[in-house]
Amino acid sequence: MHHGPAAELGKDYSIEYKTRLGVILFFIYLLVYAGFVFIGVFYPDLMGITALAGLNLAFVYGMGLIVLAIIMGLVYNYFCTRHEDKMNKEAEL
Amino acid sequence: MIYTVSPSAIVIFVIFVLSVLGLSFYFARKSKSASGYYAAGGNIHWFVNGIAFAGDYLSAASFLGICGMIAFFGYDGFLYSIGFLAGWVVALFIVAEPLKRMGKYTFADALDAKFDSRAIKLTAAISTLVVSIFYLIPQMVGAGALVTPLLGFPHWVGVVLVGSIVIFIVATAGMTSTTYVQFIKGGLLIVFSTILTIYVLNNGIKLTPNEDYHKFQTIPVVMEQDKILEIESDSYHLKTQHTEGGVTFVSLDNQGIETWWSLNRSGSEPFLEEALSIVTTADGEKLYNGAPKTDGRFYQVGHASKIIRNGQEVTETGPLGPFEFIEAIENTDVTRFLKKVFEVDGNKVTVFYQTITPGKDIMKPGLYYKLGDKGNLWSRLDFLSLMLALFLGTAALPHILIRYYTVASQRAARKSTIVAIASIGLFYILTLYMGAGAMFNGGLDMESSNMSAPLLAKTFGIVLFSIISAIAFATILGTVSGLIVASSGAVAHDLMDKYMKIKMTENQKVNAGRISAVVVGIFAIILGIIFKDQNVSFLVGLAFAIAASSNLPAILMLLFWKKTTSRGISVAIMVGMISSVLIILLSPTMYEIYGLKASDAPIPLQNPGIISIPLGFITLVLISLMTKKHRATK
Numbered sequence: 001m002h003h004g005p006a007a008e009l010g011k012d013y014s015i016e017y018k019t020r021l022g023v024i025l026f027f028i029y030l031l032v033y034a035g036f037v038f039i040g041v042f043y044p045d046l047m048g049i050t051a052l053a054g055l056n057l058a059f060v061y062g063m064g065l066i067v068l069a070i071i072m073g074l075v076y077n078y079f080c081t082r083h084e085d086k087m088n089k090e091a092e093l
Numbered sequence: 094m095i096y097t098v099s100p101s102a103i104v105i106f107v108i109f110v111l112s113v114l115g116l117s118f119y120f121a122r123k124s125k126s127a128s129g130y131y132a133a134g135g136n137i138h139w140f141v142n143g144i145a146f147a148g149d150y151l152s153a154a155s156f157l158g159i160c161g162m163i164a165f166f167g168y169d170g171f172l173y174s175i176g177f178l179a180g181w182v183v184a185l186f187i188v189a190e191p192l193k194r195m196g197k198y199t200f201a202d203a204l205d206a207k208f209d210s211r212a213i214k215l216t217a218a219i220s221t222l223v224v225s226i227f228y229l230i231p232q233m234v235g236a237g238a239l240v241t242p243l244l245g246f247p248h249w250v251g252v253v254l255v256g257s258i259v260i261f262i263v264a265t266a267g268m269t270s271t272t273y274v275q276f277i278k279g280g281l282l283i284v285f286s287t288i289l290t291i292y293v294l295n296n297g298i299k300l301t302p303n304e305d306y307h308k309f310q311t312i313p314v315v316m317e318q319d320k321i322l323e324i325e326s327d328s329y330h331l332k333t334q335h336t337e338g339g340v341t342f343v344s345l346d347n348q349g350i351e352t353w354w355s356l357n358r359s360g361s362e363p364f365l366e367e368a369l370s371i372v373t374t375a376d377g378e379k380l381y382n383g384a385p386k387t388d389g390r391f392y393q394v395g396h397a398s399k400i401i402r403n404g405q406e407v408t409e410t411g412p413l414g415p416f417e418f419i420e421a422i423e424n425t426d427v428t429r430f431l432k433k434v435f436e437v438d439g440n441k442v443t444v445f446y447q448t449i450t451p452g453k454d455i456m457k458p459g460l461y462y463k464l465g466d467k468g469n470l471w472s473r474l475d476f477l478s479l480m481l482a483l484f485l486g487t488a489a490l491p492h493i494l495i496r497y498y499t500v501a502s503q504r505a506a507r508k509s510t511i512v513a514i515a516s517i518g519l520f521y522i523l524t525l526y527m528g529a530g531a532m533f534n535g536g537l538d539m540e541s542s543n544m545s546a547p548l549l550a551k552t553f554g555i556v557l558f559s560i561i562s563a564i565a566f567a568t569i570l571g572t573v574s575g576l577i578v579a580s581s582g583a584v585a586h587d588l589m590d591k592y593m594k595i596k597m598t599e600n601q602k603v604n605a606g607r608i609s610a611v612v613v614g615i616f617a618i619i620l621g622i623i624f625k626d627q628n629v630s631f632l633v634g635l636a637f638a639i640a641a642s643s644n645l646p647a648i649l650m651l652l653f654w655k656k657t658t659s660r661g662i663s664v665a666i667m668v669g670m671i672s673s674v675l676i677i678l679l680s681p682t683m684y685e686i687y688g689l690k691a692s693d694a695p696i697p698l699q700n701p702g703i704i705s706i707p708l709g710f711i712t713l714v715l716i717s718l719m720t721k722k723h724r725a726t727k
Binding site: 012015018019022023025026029033036037040041042043044045047048053054055056057058059062063065066067069070072073074076077080081084 | 178194459476503514
């Protein structure tokens, strides 16, 4: 038995593009996440200040991190899919 | 506390279990090949796989542990939700597609794709086993905690029951049945958590959660300096006075039943407040509020003590919107029950006494983790360690990684990860409402923080409780199935087939997987019984730390550093794994399990990630630089 995927995979012409985009988005999210952890560790009282519409920073930032992950996932998928389709078309030509 | 068994709960539970077993029988016929057994033939639809990801990932820790932790400690529990979800960003952006390209059945396949190294096969398989076993412990603990109220069985019966059903599911049909069990469970969990949240919002916040809620009494006292001279009550008689950690407790006798009370001196006149207590007598008998457990005197608790709405003090808020609910919590004082343990006359006394906590403190970090000025270096490091482990752990969990092999393409792997992030993200938002709901609606069993979500459902009716409990049980089945598939793959595929090079036919490979599943399952049952009293979120946090320390350096460096060598990977896996396990074994929590003083633990960290994750990366870099000739040849 050899290594390799359980299902046969077609040629992927977009690996480089997707890797670059993934790394950029990862670092953007990491920065936002690190900001949350930093405030939590060193300035936890800051988390109690009202940030938006009567809601405190802890809630807004925490929920924001969850929602941001979903939005960034959708953005990543949109650009990856678009690039894959474009490259596949070019390869066919 | 004591739970009353409900017939409807049993019926729903039995229907659910029979459906799951039927599903396994159905798919067993399709799992004749190794590809079918370990990777569901690589043909699962991306949407099904995405929800199955959620079913796999949203374990007992997410549903029982996080809700319980929020119910007991407010926002600090929600930190787990944030960290668990953030980890998926690493999985999606960095790991999903490359792993799909490189692997076949297991995480070791992907790591070894460039090297064909026996050392990688061995260390990756060991790491998979260790991480999966640490992850299995909390699932089994959760199973035991659930079965007690649902079916009236003791904890160990719940653990054996889950273990047996899961062993059956995995041994019969492997990844295919596991995927569909996880898909159904993931879907049900999200739908019914939404329904439970709607109940919480519709109920709002009340001073008296419901008619059955215990009315806690107070008794005025006469004091001279710090000594209580007499109590102003005809029914109760003063017995013992004891001060522990700055709080004064007294035991009172009422017709032969001894209860514990705490002294409140915050106002002009001192008074006693009724507390909950568990007294273990010298001969081993346990008394709950002075009586055997079956007398039902150990009440469910959790209530608001003062509610301010639009500048006015009110007795209830009425129905609230999702944002209004959070705002209302910030303007509400909450009665929480804090724990103190001490000895009196040879008896071990555990008291849960009332304390008022402002809602503003509930809704920000700091009640569990000592941060800012309240903390010290170790408590801050502990918090950092947890957030690092949660962020980096997800993408290194073997039972999550193997799900990438059940879909047909990289695009499907990516899309299923996004479905997972969306569904898991929605669920984690709901945990805040379910946990806070339990805190205000008498959903707390002070003996077990893991029961808050089902007990919250119980306050809204027995049918909802039955469904939520059955789903929670399914939650455990789904995750444990995934873990046992990953473990059996590590033993049968990585160790026996690849490392030891035992010649096996396709059929023998499947049988080897099945036997491994049975052995790992039995091991998990034993550990689930030993770790009975631990919070499941905390235990899962440890599994994340081990995964992030042993597996993530190998995955990331293999993908992004060309100088990575096979020796670097295998040594880093072992160093990350051993260091993280060692730190856990020397941690305060483990010292308590050993029966020693937590303060005597040599390493005052609860989560090892802050030390062991960097150590894994440093080891990989150093060993790779020292062993250049072992670089990838493919």
